[in-house]
Amino acid sequence: MWKIYHISKILDENAKKLKSDKIPKEFRPRIDGPSVGWKTFFRQQEAFSYARRKSSDLHVFSYESESLGSETGQRMFLVASYPVFWHYYRQLDEQKKTHYELIPEGSVCKLYFDLEFPKENNRNCDGRAMTDIFIKYVTSWMDEIFKVKCSKEHVLSLDASTEKKFSRHLIFQLKRTAFQDNIHAGNFVKFILQKLKEEINKLKQNLSDVLDFDESSIISQSDNSADEQTVPCENRLDPQRHSHEHDKTDYKASKIMDRYTEEEILAMVVRTKNNEETLFCDQGVYTKNRNFRLFQSRKFGKNNPLVISEDNLYIPPKDDVLSFEHIIFNDSLIANIEYSPALRILQFDSESQFSNKFSNGTVQAKTYGKAEDVVEGFTKSPYPEIDDFISSTLTTDSVAGRIRHWTYFSQGELIVYDIVVYRYCHNIEREHKSNNIMLLADLKRGVYYQKCHDPECKSIGYKSPDKDIPKEALPSFYFDDSFDEFDEGVDDMEILNAALEVEKTIGDKTNKNKDQT
Structure with a gap:
């Protein structure tokens, strides 16, 4: 009897869930209409590449999803034309509208x-x-x-x-x-x-x-x-x-x-x-x-x-075809x-x-090194022992962080690790609520330290105290008699800024509210 009751309860709960999950009406394509494709990606660069390859009227959006397991609220990316996106977006439950417009690099834009x-x-x-x-x-x-x-x-x-x-x-x-x-x-x-x-x-x-x-x-x-x-x-x-x-x-x-x-x-x-x-x-x-938050969207949670x-x-301006909300959505897109x-x-x-x-001078963008001096990726870096050590520092009793992306600068012998899930910042002595951190491994000096994407930490140029990297994790030639001959005066901010420029083409690096917003 208990089993029958239990099964009946499960069926009732599933039925309620199916009723609450509305099946969206499909977009009806026209011969002279927009591209009807809708495709999701885990990585921003893949979304941009797909949009550029397929059609000029495709655009990239991002959204925060609860379907990513332990990374609840992390970003995913989707590609669609503006009309198709709005068609499905307007049908979403209010709580599921956690979407952002991606303003493409080099794209003409509004103020x-x-x-x-x-x-x-x-x-x-x-x-x-x-x-x-x-x-x-x-x-x-x-x-x-x-x-x-x-x-x-x-x-x-x-x-x-x-x-x-x-x-x-x-x-x-x-x-x-x-x-x-x-x-x-x-x-x-x-x-x-x-x-x-x-x-x-x-x-x-x-x-x-x-x-x-x-x-x-x-x-x-x-x-x-x-x-x-x-x-x-x-x-x-x-x-x-x-x-x-x-x-x-x-x-x-x-x-x-x-x-x-x-x-x-x-x-x-x-x-x-x-x-x-x-x-x-x-x-x-x-x-x-x-990433800039869309009209009618909210931050995750x-x-x-x-x-x-x-x-x-x-x-x-009035439109005989589009609804008022549709017009506002279009006008809100940067x-x-x-x-x-x-x-x-x-x-x-x-x-x-x-x-x-400007009273404090002009800051100009600068490219650091040649293209071949910079290597980046999502799996193992050229120094997997360093990767493993950095990963070992990202675990607490309640959180297990991971390396999302790395950027290696051979000229400065610096690896910039972009960290997700684990957000502990030494500046505030706790985890940031929404902004991710970076860990930088300086192979020349055999140390690593933390910086983060939080706007307030960035505004003061915060850098945590250096911590030693275990010698067994470092390349052996950095510890011979010639170690002291290395130039230890490399400005890590110059390299870091270059790393951020690389990473901005891979994914949104501020994960803000910004704040983002």
Whole structure:
């Protein structure tokens, strides 16, 4: 009798599950319609290769899946055309919408922003008013530099805020205007944020007697300003605008900054969860092959889908065929640009005429070594003994991590291991919730150390203390009498940056919220 009851219970549970798992309606192909393919991959590069090989209208998306066993929430990749993707995506249960757009390297793109701050550390900040100021600041620079006139009505504003965090995505909808790629867009963003940082530092210096700032802090990001009289964060200075001299050689910045009050500029300063001062625009979302969360999607295990914000003023053009949600989805895609002879491509190189006015200098990308100096892979590296040792350090009572990918630089004798599942960071003395770590094995010095993809750890250039690699795991010739003749002054950051450039073509390396977002 018990067996019959048990079997009946199992059948009932399976029936309920089948009912809850809706069978999606199939996409009906047309002769003149888009590619109807839909294919999933475990690796990003394989997805990109497939899309390029098959059809020009195929695009790569990623999603966080619960079907990956111990790596719950890790990314998988799928390839589909925009119409086909939306057809199936809109039919998904809300909890299963954990998808991201991959912004391809070199792809023409829209201007976009990720704005965020923790509410617990910024109780007096009004995110909505701050966003308005930020949009006006950006549009001022768009007009000043590119002669592109736009306003809040041209910005699709999506919100994913929770009780603990303010989170907005802004996607500019500029007719027949786009950036050459998201690197150029990022250069523009970093420039205008750098100008805001310089202005804030001037105010801090000139008004140190009335400002409640920590003078030793350095604002690592930048934000905006506006011509409204609302003060989004609690006032930290006298409301009267104080006059100060602008550098005459920095005319463009002074002309922009004079449009805003000090309260509006300083209101953009927020505090991180570590109570450090920064600005609420994330500069880490302008990398190659970037994952950017999709409209209506949420982070895995969270309940904060990205939806149209209450104060959004962007109204998409009407369409007799597409639904409103479908139009918003299309408009929210960063790389969804309609090509035409009239399309204007905006460029902003890191060596532009504006970049030489950065107070802290210009950082330029550099290629490290020749192609043959760099080897990378997913299985064993040229030094399997090192691989085995690194793997042995990734186990705790509750977690068993693994090496997802490695990059070996023969010129620097450095192996960069990208680690998944195991996320312990020595900087915070605990595991990161969503950001992965890297372990770097320096074969010349016989040591290894940890860095990570967490934006806050990266912003301070965190590197854990060196730990010895067992001699039996190292190549024997590194321990003969000539060992001391090796150049131990190689800048590991230069190699690491090159490694990250390689890895960005293999998979998304920030696994963020970014944060990602």
